Amino acid sequence: MSRAEKLTDQILERLKGSNVKVKREDILKRMKLLVEEFKVPESEAVRTIMNYLVREYGVSREELFERESPLIKISEITKPNQWVSLKAKVVQLWDSNSPNVSQVGLIGDETGIIKFVIWAKAEMPEVEEGKSYLFKNVVTDSFQGRMQVNVTRTSRIVEVDEDIPLPPREIEVIGALIAIQQNSGLIKRCPMCHRVLVKGVCQQHGKVEGYDDLRIKAVLDDGENVYEVILNEDNIRELTGIGLDEAIRIAQENLDRNAVLSELKSQLLGRYFRVKGIRGGRYLLVKEISLHRPEVEDFEEILEALS
Ligand SMILES: [Zn+2]
Numbered sequence: 001m002s003r004a005e006k007l008t009d010q011i012l013e014r015l016k017g018s019n020v021k022v023k024r025e026d027i028l029k030r031m032k033l034l035v036e037e038f039k040v041p042e043s044e045a046v047r048t049i050m051n052y053l054v055r056e057y058g059v060s061r062e063e064l065f066e067r068e069s070p071l072i073k074i075s076e077i078t079k080p081n082q083w084v085s086l087k088a089k090v091v092q093l094w095d096s097n098s099p100n101v102s103q104v105g106l107i108g109d110e111t112g113i114i115k116f117v118i119w120a121k122a123e124m125p126e127v128e129e130g131k132s133y134l135f136k137n138v139v140t141d142s143f144q145g146r147m148q149v150n151v152t153r154t155s156r157i158v159e160v161d162e163d164i165p166l167p168p169r170e171i172e173v174i175g176a177l178i179a180i181q182q183n184s185g186l187i188k189r190c191p192m193c194h195r196v197l198v199k200g201v202c203q204q205h206g207k208v209e210g211y212d213d214l215r216i217k218a219v220l221d222d223g224e225n226v227y228e229v230i231l232n233e234d235n236i237r238e239l240t241g242i243g244l245d246e247a248i249r250i251a252q253e254n255l256d257r258n259a260v261l262s263e264l265k266s267q268l269l270g271r272y273f274r275v276k277g278i279r280g281g282r283y284l285l286v287k288e289i290s291l292h293r294p295e296v297e298d299f300e301e302i303l304e305a306l307s
Contacts, residue, residue, distance in 0.1 A: 004031040013154040075111035080142040089132040089164040095196040113280020115148040132164040175222030184216040185261030227284035
């Protein structure tokens with residue numbers, strides 16, 4: 001879909017629910033002329049055509065220009081199918097295994113953290129971890145009982161020159177590491193977009209010469225909740241003594257990259273960890289992680305309980 005078609009559909013989306021009938025071809029023809037022939041900036045082209053609709057079709061100016069999805073906070077998202085706008089920071093990008101998904105991860109503001117999905121069809125510019133954006137006209141959704149927001153073709157993403165704060169409260173969790181997910185251990189990333197390669201293929205850039213990295217996607221269980229955590233190379237080296245160089249050596253020695261994952265699993269699975277981080281729903285953004293050894297008081301408590 002061309003930019004002109006996309007912008008045309010964005011304008012038509014604004015007319016949904018009103019009883020004005022506007023021909024798509026009519027708008028598209030003008031949009032192509034403005035954007036492709038005359039190289040008018042997109043926002044200017046959209047404004048020009050909206051003015052045309054007000055003039056020629058009698059569309060109410062208010063309906064076109066002002067009926068936007070309300071700007072809300074993440075904590076206010078409670079039900080699916082609401083069109084909203086959010087100002088949020090990209091706190092974590094995940095790997096997507098689906099060609100339909102352009103980017104997936106977590107965004108946060110001072111009230112909470114939520115999963116977001118940018119559909120490939122939306123044809124959005126890519127967002128970056130740590131940067132803040134205005135996510136305009138995104139739609140809430142519920143997936144496996146958890147809320148998320150979807151960025152679609154009629155959404156807009158605008159980088160903002162602000163550092164949106166995350167929820168202030170840090171929590172500490174002590175829990176058992178009960179699972180390590182696929183695509184953990186010694187992985188390869190795409191040199192362009194840093195996504196994890198699956199069988200040497202980047203979902204965005206196809207077959208590429210990847211670079212090595214170390215990471216673990218794991219599930220932590222504290223007896224009350226389960227948390228999804230991602231550990232980077234630094235976390236892994238601190239916990240196991242295995243950094244990237246050591247991991248590469250293990251892979252070469254065994255002629256098998258999976259040997260690294262086996263080694264990490266044998267060192268980490270079932271052990272207890274103390275994690276400091278920010279909680280957003282099911283996710284725990286790791287700031288510090290260390291092996292948890294029971295304190296002397298714990299043993300005293302156990303002895304007391306037994307006596
Ligand atoms: Zn890539």
